[in-house]
Amino acid sequence: MSTRGDYASRALLSLALHMHDIGPTSVKDLAERTGLPQPYLEQILLALKGAGIVDSKRGVGGGYVLARDPSLITLSEIVSAVDGPIVAGDFGRPHENGACDHEGQCVLLAVWDEVGEHMRKHLSGFTLKDMVDRANGVSIPEAFIHD
Numbered sequence: 001m002s003t004r005g006d007y008a009s010r011a012l013l014s015l016a017l018h019m020h021d022i023g024p025t026s027v028k029d030l031a032e033r034t035g036l037p038q039p040y041l042e043q044i045l046l047a048l049k050g051a052g053i054v055d056s057k058r059g060v061g062g063g064y065v066l067a068r069d070p071s072l073i074t075l076s077e078i079v080s081a082v083d084g085p086i087v088a089g090d091f092g093r094p095h096e097n098g099a100c101d102h103e104g105q106c107v108l109l110a111v112w113d114e115v116g117e118h119m120r121k122h123l124s125g126f127t128l129k130d131m132v133d134r135a136n137g138v139s140i141p142e143a144f145i146h147d
Contacts, residue, residue, distance in 0.1 A: 005079040008044050009131075010034050012053065012078055016070040016132045024056070024063030044082055051081035070132055076123035086123065088115035 014033050015025060027045065031038040045064055048054045055067045066073070079086055133139075 001079070002083050004044060004047075004082040007034075007036050007041065008048060008078050008082045009075060010036060011041060011044060012048070012066070012073065012128055013131050013135065015054070015064060015066050016128045017135060019066055019070070023061050024065045026063040030064065047082045048078070051077070053078065053081055066128075070128035073128040074124050075126045075128075075131075076120055078128075079123060086116060086120045088112045088119065 011030055011034055014030055018025060018033075027038055027042050030036075030045075031041050034041075045054060045056070049056055049064075052067055053073060054064045056062065056064050076086060
């Protein structure tokens with residue numbers, strides 16, 4: 001997990017926790033609530049806006065709001081929006097038909113690919129609403145956590 005992915009998740013969790021407040025949340029308020037650096041947070045929010053996860057309002061009383069219900073936003077979507085595809089390392093895909101450049105390379109590339117797939121599936125099993133529930137002390141039953 002990158003810092004950007006963590007910060008994006010923290011910012012969106014804060015927006016979700018306060019989504020019933022009146023009006024959008026300013027970047028300044030969001031930075032204060034989360035303890036995140038405001039300039040970096042602004043960049044992250046722009047990426048999240050580009051991915052359709054948040055909407056922004058300009059002018060006095062402007063700021064950011066979630067573009068969709070928290071139950072429709074997964075952690076994998078958040079991380080992918082700011083980091084790109086979720087992968088375990090930057091090693092590329094396994095080669096086809098055993099065409100490996102170095103001893104053991106194909107075996108390890110296949111394992112890293114499987115690890116990335118596991119991470120994508122696992123993060124897809126959690127929504128922003130799940131994180132709000134956890135923050136509010138509501139535990140998620142094991143049956144709802146996907147492998």
